[in-house]
Amino acid sequence: MENTAPAKKVMLSGIKPTGDLTLGSYLGAIKNWAERAEQYDCYYFMADLHALTTRNDPALLRRRTLEQLAQYVACGLDPEKNTLFIQSHVPAHVELGWVLNCYTMFGELSRMTQFKDKSAKNADNINGGLFTYPALMAADILLYQPDYVPVGEDQKQHVELTRDVAQRFNNLYGETFKIPEPFVPKVGARVMDLLNPNSKMSKSDEVGNGRVVIMEAPEDIMRKFKRAVTDCDTEHCVRYDPENKPGVANLMSIYAAVTGKTFPEIELEFDGLGYGAFKPAVGEAVVETLRPIREEAQKIMKDKAYLETLCKTGAERAPCARSIRRSDWYRLRGKGTENRESGIRSESPLATDSKSPARAYTLSFHFSLFAFHFSLS
Ligand code: TYM
Numbered sequence: 001m002e003n004t005a006p007a008k009k010v011m012l013s014g015i016k017p018t019g020d021l022t023l024g025s026y027l028g029a030i031k032n033w034a035e036r037a038e039q040y041d042c043y044y045f046m047a048d049l050h051a052l053t054t055r056n057d058p059a060l061l062r063r064r065t066l067e068q069l070a071q072y073v074a075c076g077l078d079p080e081k082n083t084l085f086i087q088s089h090v091p092a093h094v095e096l097g098w099v100l101n102c103y104t105m106f107g108e109l110s111r112m113t114q115f116k117d118k119s120a121k122n123a124d125n126i127n128g129g130l131f132t133y134p135a136l137m138a139a140d141i142l143l144y145q146p147d148y149v150p151v152g153e154d155q156k157q158h159v160e161l162t163r164d165v166a167q168r169f170n171n172l173y174g175e176t177f178k179i180p181e182p183f184v185p186k187v188g189a190r191v192m193d194l195l196n197p198n199s200k201m202s203k204s205d206e207v208g209n210g211r212v213v214i215m216e217a218p219e220d221i222m223r224k225f226k227r228a229v230t231d232c233d234t235e236h237c238v239r240y241d242p243e244n245k246p247g248v249a250n251l252m253s254i255y256a257a258v259t260g261k262t263f264p265e266i267e268l269e270f271d272g273l274g275y276g277a278f279k280p281a282v283g284e285a286v287v288e289t290l291r292p293i294r295e296e297a298q299k300i301m302k303d304k305a306y307l308e309t310l311c312k313t314g315a316e317r318a319p320c321a322r323s324i325r326r327s328d329w330y331r332l333r334g335k336g337t338e339n340r341e342s343g344i345r346s347e348s349p350l351a352t353d354s355k356s357p358a359r360a361y362t363l364s365f366h367f368s369l370f371a372f373h374f375s376l377s
Pocket of ligand 1: 023155
């Protein structure tokens with residue numbers, strides 16, 4: 001019988017394997033992915049090419065990429081229901097990344113908050129990749145024509161740039177890319193550092209008392225929450241006021257995200273009890289949320305053969321199951337297309353045969369990345 005079910009909408013997202021997944025990456029991103037597998041056609045990847053913008057030990061990057069895959073599965077991303085893959089295993093990301101680089105403006109890239117923050121933090125390694133990173137991210141997204149890109153608040157700007165680039169390309173050459181929507185959760189979209197509630201809890205920062213990683217031991221998590229910065233309110237009032245009480249607001253957001261309670265419910269629960277009761281309660285709720293994930297991830301990480309099979313099947317499924325055909329974004333070649341705005345038929349800047357030196361160069365680049373990624377463990 002013919003399948004008449006309407007096609008599912010598509011979700012896609014990724015995380016850089018630059019360090020252990022934090023409570024921030026879990027609440028801002030993965031938790032929301034895992035909840036949507038039935039409703040959407042889902043693609044999630046380890047953004048290992050993005051990790052190259054900072055210096056990495058290849059063996060460590062490879063290990064972290066596999067660990068991240070295990071953590072994805074432990075967080076509830078069923079590999080049967082979600083396509084999970086490693087970005088560098090799908091060469092089309094780099095190919096389209098280059099093309100989109102040429103449609104992303106210097107001024108746009110210069111305005112990216114993350115570029116400004118990261119270049120200030122790594123003044124000795126402000127490389128081209130760090131600058132053009134959003135064009136690769138646009139390729140990661142547009143290749144799969146997703147409807148939604150679930151990300152935390154800090155990545156929203158990159159998804160908005162992706163929309164602008166896609167729109168620009170479509171205006172020039174006709175409808176090619178679907179324009180995706182960022183999907184930012186209502187709570188947990190910006191988990192802040194426990195010791196510095198004005199700055200984001202970051203995966204790449206040194207392990208410190210301000211960030212919690214999902215593989216952390218319960219006693220360490222409890223200790224960090226007990227020491228979390230609040231404020232000097234003498235009444236220790238648990239009230240949601242991000243401007244005047246950023247530490248308490250951060251703890252309330254974390255508690256809300258892991259328990260599903262609303263801010264008024266939390267205020268009522270801790271009315272008159274003070275920070276002495278509130279902070280351990282948040283710690284306890286986080287410990288209980290992360291406990292099954294940590295235990296499951298530890299189990300999965302021991303099964304290297306299973307992880308390698310997942311990598312292989314994911315890489316096979318990712319490009320052919322969904323991705324936009326290369327011919328769609330290389331379609332300008334030869335024939336020329338009509339510029340929808342001007343009505344002028346333009347010759348392709350990509351008018352190249354698939355066996356041309358340009359393509360051969362791209363392929364050899366992929367192979368060297370493969371070698372980088374796999375041979376140096
Ligand atoms: P990355 O690896 O920095 O972060 C991964 C995801 O976790 C979210 N996140 C947070 N959310 C709330 N609070 C926090 N403290 C916090 N820290 C991280 C991020 O918003 C993100 O959703 N460029 C991306 C990876 C990427 C990507 C993509 C994402 C590459 N290609 C295509 C979506 C689509 C990045 O570096 O995220």
